[in-house]
Amino acid sequence: MPGATERTGGSTAIRVENLSKTFDTAAVLHDLSLDVRAGELLALLGPSGSGKTTLLRIIAGLDFPDDGRIVFGAQDATKLPVQQRAVGFVFQHYALFKHMSVAENIAYGLNARKRADRPAKAEIKRRVGDLLDLIKLSGFADRYPSQLSGGQRQRIALARALAVEPRVLLLDEPFGALDAQVRKDLRRWLREIHDRTGQTTIFVTHDQDEALELSDRVAVLAKGRLEQVGTPDEVQEAPVSATVLKFLGDTIEVEAIAQGGEVRVNGRLTPVAAPEGLVGPIKLYARPWQLQFAEGDGAHLEGVVRSSYRTQGRQRIEVDRPEGKTVVVEAADTNRFAAGSPVGLRIIGGHVFPN
Amino acid sequence: MAPPTRANPPTRAKRRFLRPSVIPGFGLAFGYTLTCLGLIVLLPLAALVTRASGLGLSGIWEVATDPRVASALRVSFGVSLVAALTASVFGFLIAWVLTRYRFPGRKIVDAVVDLPFALPTAVAGIALAALYAPNGLVGAQLARVGIEAAYTPVGIYIAMVFIGLPFAVRTVQPLIAEIDKEIEEASATLGAGRVHTLVRVVLPPLIPAVLTGFALAFARGVGEYGSIIFIAGNLPYVSEIAPLLIVIKLSEYDYGGACAIATIMLGISFLTLLAINLIQAWSRRRFGYV
Numbered sequence: 001m002p003g004a005t006e007r008t009g010g011s012t013a014i015r016v017e018n019l020s021k022t023f024d025t026a027a028v029l030h031d032l033s034l035d036v037r038a039g040e041l042l043a044l045l046g047p048s049g050s051g052k053t054t055l056l057r058i059i060a061g062l063d064f065p066d067d068g069r070i071v072f073g074a075q076d077a078t079k080l081p082v083q084q085r086a087v088g089f090v091f092q093h094y095a096l097f098k099h100m101s102v103a104e105n106i107a108y109g110l111n112a113r114k115r116a117d118r119p120a121k122a123e124i125k126r127r128v129g130d131l132l133d134l135i136k137l138s139g140f141a142d143r144y145p146s147q148l149s150g151g152q153r154q155r156i157a158l159a160r161a162l163a164v165e166p167r168v169l170l171l172d173e174p175f176g177a178l179d180a181q182v183r184k185d186l187r188r189w190l191r192e193i194h195d196r197t198g199q200t201t202i203f204v205t206h207d208q209d210e211a212l213e214l215s216d217r218v219a220v221l222a223k224g225r226l227e228q229v230g231t232p233d234e235v236q237e238a239p240v241s242a243t244v245l246k247f248l249g250d251t252i253e254v255e256a257i258a259q260g261g262e263v264r265v266n267g268r269l270t271p272v273a274a275p276e277g278l279v280g281p282i283k284l285y286a287r288p289w290q291l292q293f294a295e296g297d298g299a300h301l302e303g304v305v306r307s308s309y310r311t312q313g314r315q316r317i318e319v320d321r322p323e324g325k326t327v328v329v330e331a332a333d334t335n336r337f338a339a340g341s342p343v344g345l346r347i348i349g350g351h352v353f354p355n
Numbered sequence: 356m357a358p359p360t361r362a363n364p365p366t367r368a369k370r371r372f373l374r375p376s377v378i379p380g381f382g383l384a385f386g387y388t389l390t391c392l393g394l395i396v397l398l399p400l401a402a403l404v405t406r407a408s409g410l411g412l413s414g415i416w417e418v419a420t421d422p423r424v425a426s427a428l429r430v431s432f433g434v435s436l437v438a439a440l441t442a443s444v445f446g447f448l449i450a451w452v453l454t455r456y457r458f459p460g461r462k463i464v465d466a467v468v469d470l471p472f473a474l475p476t477a478v479a480g481i482a483l484a485a486l487y488a489p490n491g492l493v494g495a496q497l498a499r500v501g502i503e504a505a506y507t508p509v510g511i512y513i514a515m516v517f518i519g520l521p522f523a524v525r526t527v528q529p530l531i532a533e534i535d536k537e538i539e540e541a542s543a544t545l546g547a548g549r550v551h552t553l554v555r556v557v558l559p560p561l562i563p564a565v566l567t568g569f570a571l572a573f574a575r576g577v578g579e580y581g582s583i584i585f586i587a588g589n590l591p592y593v594s595e596i597a598p599l600l601i602v603i604k605l606s607e608y609d610y611g612g613a614c615a616i617a618t619i620m621l622g623i624s625f626l627t628l629l630a631i632n633l634i635q636a637w638s639r640r641r642f643g644y645v
Contacts, residue, residue: 060544062543062544082540082544083543083546083547087544088545089540089544093537095535095538097538097541097556098560099641108547108555109545109547112545112551112555113546160541160545163545164546
């Protein structure tokens with residue numbers, strides 16, 4: 001965490017203040033505030049309908065809030081038209097100009113400037129060449145978008161957005177339309193580009209792996225509210241709510257009792273500490289790897305193995321619990337568990353939240 | 356080695372013509388199409404040309420250079436061209452308004468666009484003539500500023516715009532509806548103003564469709580008869596259109612002369628449409644890269 005602040009410098013590039021937005025009758029953003037630091041790569045993570053794309057569009061000036069402010073540096077940009085915001089926006093479906101060549105697409109923003117601000121032709125050409133090098137598509141200047149693959153198109157869209165040297169780069173589910181392998185490559189590549197350019201970047205995603213791998217900080221949104229902002233480590237180690245925890249990965253829910261700072265499951269003590277003042281029946285949330293197979297008094301839960309499968313050196317076992325729920329447990333791929341065999345499960349970690 | 360070489364060319368040729376397909380009935384459908392095309396389109400045209408060829412090339416040339424015929428051809432093609440241009444511009448605007456904006460009565464306006472299609476051309480002609488005649492509702496106003504609409508080429512122009520408009524609207528409308536909102540948003544985020552976005556991003560991909568509409572409106576204008584003759588006044592050398600001249604020749608039992616004019620029109624129309632198609636193919640390569 002100190003490392004992240006060091007890298008991002010810490011000064012605020014964009015301040016989102018008490019933003020609210022309603023479409024027709026449905027509220028999509030509730031009183032949302034968020035600071036974006038200069039130079040950071042921030043992920044807006046949330047399920048569909050969480051308002052993350054709307055937030056991004058409001059920052060870009062493609063939508064306008066009902067209430068609240070958007071501040072760029074020291075300038076109030078709430079009413080600033082999109083053309084004057086100097087943002088780079090990358091759309092999920094590329095939105096390239098199909099009748100223009102790759103080079104024309106990239107040069108578009110520069111050519112659209114008023115004559116006084118427009119760089120000379122040679123300068124534009126040089127910039128386009130540099131950007132093509134950056135996105136590793138040097139030989140493609142004269143191609144048309146229809147002749148490129150999805151991944152290539154998205155790289156062109158990124159170069160087009162970078163060409164105008166935006167204050168902030170906004171990416172709306174940039175890898176959403178690509179297949180898994182290309183998506184992985186592009187993620188790593190985007191991270192590289194960001195490290196090299198230091199461009200303040202906000203990207204929207206519903207893929208937690210993508211957010212956790214790529215970003216300096218993650219902002220988790222749910223139902224139009226900001227649940228938590230923090231580094232990937234922070235949100236994973238100390239999620240502030242069950243919503244955040246559940247959205248960040250597979251979760252097992254267990255009935256538990258909190259008392260005197262301790263959490264007990266089926267009367268047996270767990271290593272999870274209850275926050276002060278939390279008393280009574282609660283839910284304990286654990287990750288699949290926070291359950292271990294155990295016997296006798298060591299086990300908090302009991303169940304019967306339903307099935308198991310191997311994946312990438314690990315083993316995932318589905319266990320039916322007596323009260324009807326099924327939990328998925330992750331374990332080392334050593335001894336396999338036969339379907340139907342009774343097992344005990346020991347909780348070695350987890351989270352509890354105030355109701 | 357020898358048999359395959361001998362067998363190869365015919366199979367390759369066959370394969371090029373008829374690729375394996377999951378859709379059955381190619382033979383039947385193709386045969387039917389050719390028969391219809393032959394009977395309905397090619398046969399009458401062939402008969403026309405055959406009849407005209409009775410005059411010989413010099414005979415046709417004589418008809419074409421006849422001052423009255425030449426003037427009628429000039430009027431027909433010249434006015435059609437201007438009318439098709441007008442219809443394209445206004446048709447584009449109508450299509451734009453109908454697809455891009457939501458307003459009360461939009462569906463009704465949308466239906467009204469098709470009226471020139473549906474109206475019997477004679478009805479349209481009488482209506483236009485009544486409206487634009489010197490004592491008509493619009494004609495009287497035009498006369499006051501010194502424009503004579505009825506019984507001049509202006510009248511022909513008005514009738515041709517009227518009947519060409521639906522073509523211009525209907526060919527671009529679906530493409531305007533398909534314009535991706537994100538394209539315009541992308542242009543805006545890159546700093547481009549509305550006009551720049553419109554001219555550089557929105558319009559170029561529509562050019563092929565506008566050209567199609569133009570070609571259809573033009574073809575319709577050249578061939579139009581019913582709605583024009585009422586408003587044109589049909590003064591030889593001034594407001595006489597070539598189709599009318601054909602009718603006149605026919606009523607004089609000058610079948611050869613009628614066919615000669617028809618063949619000349621056919622030739623000019625063919626060349627014009629060919630030229631438009633070439634421009635279209637070029638613009639599709641240039642702007643319509645999809």
